[in-house]
Amino acid sequence: MATQNSSLDNLRKGTYTLTVLGCGTMGTAVLAAILNSSFSPYPSKIICCTGSENSSLKLKQTYPNIEVSFGDSNLEAVAKADLIILGCKPFMCSQIMESIKSSLHDQLIISLLAGWTIKNLQTYSPYIARVMTNTPAKYGCGMAVVSLSDEAEQFNDLVLKLINPIGKAIKLPEKNMDAATSLVGSGPAFCLLMMESLIDGGVKMGLPFVAAKECAAKVMEGTAKMVLESGEHPASLKSAVCTPGGTTIGGLLVMEDKGVRSGIARGVEEAANIASKLGKK
Numbered sequence: 001m002a003t004q005n006s007s008l009d010n011l012r013k014g015t016y017t018l019t020v021l022g023c024g025t026m027g028t029a030v031l032a033a034i035l036n037s038s039f040s041p042y043p044s045k046i047i048c049c050t051g052s053e054n055s056s057l058k059l060k061q062t063y064p065n066i067e068v069s070f071g072d073s074n075l076e077a078v079a080k081a082d083l084i085i086l087g088c089k090p091f092m093c094s095q096i097m098e099s100i101k102s103s104l105h106d107q108l109i110i111s112l113l114a115g116w117t118i119k120n121l122q123t124y125s126p127y128i129a130r131v132m133t134n135t136p137a138k139y140g141c142g143m144a145v146v147s148l149s150d151e152a153e154q155f156n157d158l159v160l161k162l163i164n165p166i167g168k169a170i171k172l173p174e175k176n177m178d179a180a181t182s183l184v185g186s187g188p189a190f191c192l193l194m195m196e197s198l199i200d201g202g203v204k205m206g207l208p209f210v211a212a213k214e215c216a217a218k219v220m221e222g223t224a225k226m227v228l229e230s231g232e233h234p235a236s237l238k239s240a241v242c243t244p245g246g247t248t249i250g251g252l253l254v255m256e257d258k259g260v261r262s263g264i265a266r267g268v269e270e271a272a273n274i275a276s277k278l279g280k281k
């Protein structure tokens with residue numbers, strides 16, 4: 001029992017070790033955001049676990065001050081953890097968690113996984129934060145949706161302090177997680193497809209690729225900023241761009257004829273449906 005309470009006590013005192021179990025694309029994105037920020041209580045120690053020596057070595061090269069481990073050493077890295085950020089692939093979760101189960105002792109687990117519910121994750125600890133974030137987190141301009149188990153609510157502030165450096169975090173009930181997995185998690189890929197299409201159009205009409213890429217990225221960045229800062233409905237901002245009889249309404253109608261709007265919305269729906277089927281143990 002003494003061991004069981006120690007991680008919770010350390011978290012409450014704000015003196016805690018953070019272990020990132022599975023430190024690939026998303027684990028590294030969240031790690032980079034944390035390392036680029038300062039907040040209190042900051043982890044006293046950070047350890048990153050991977051599945052192979054190769055990726056451990058690459059991590060060590062990028063983050064020389066972080067302890068890294070792989071293979072059997074992950075047992076020790078998890079045993080030392082008071083807080084675990086879980087960043088493995090959903091289909092590997094059961095196997096990885098079973099392999100380090102003997103090192104678990106009621107740590108707080110922040111899961112980045114698609115599909116895995118709080119209830120399923122509670123096989124490993126009662127203290128679960130489910131976080132759905134995305135790759136822009138690495139640059140501090142990510143989005144995150146957060147849900148906590150009842151038992152983890154006491155660590156709400158700590159979880160938000162750890163996740164806020166990725167950009168923006170909001171709390172929502174867990175029933176919204178599959179939709180968030182699609183819109184937030186997969187969202188960058190959807191936006192990148194749109195960006196590629198804008199670039200292709202520009203190149204088709206004669207713009208050099210590099211210029212088209214910069215124009216498309218700045219248009220998307222500027223439009224996103226305008227939506228966030230104006231607080232206005234996107235439809236009203238769109239209407240302001242459409243000169244009667246002009247270029248924009250002409251372009252928009254061709255896009256609508258091609259089903260762009262329902263194509264994108266149905267894509268978001270499909271990704272959310274797939275998310276709901278992941279993580280079934």
Ligand SMILES: NC(=O)C1=CN([C@@H]2O[C@H](COP(=O)(O)OP(=O)(O)OC[C@H]3O[C@@H](n4cnc5c(N)ncnc54)[C@H](OP(=O)(O)O)[C@@H]3O)[C@@H](O)[C@H]2O)C=CC1
Pocket residue numbers: 021022023024025026027049050051052053055056071074087088089090092096112113114115132133134135185186
């Ligand atoms: N990619 C994305 O844009 C997003 C992903 N997610 C979620 O994030 C999670 C991670 O995805 P992603 O970062 O893309 O996946 P990656 O494959 O990039 O990362 C997985 C990590 O797990 C490590 N790993 C494998 N086996 C073990 C093991 N036995 N012990 C410890 N670590 C191990 C891998 O190490 P090694 O390289 O050595 O195999 C790697 O570091 C997924 O659950 C996904 O649903 C959520 C939102 C967005």
Ligand SMILES: O=C(O)[C@@H]1CCC=N1
Pocket residue numbers: 114181182185186
């Ligand atoms: O494609 C996936 O399944 C993961 C989850 C959200 C983004 N990438």
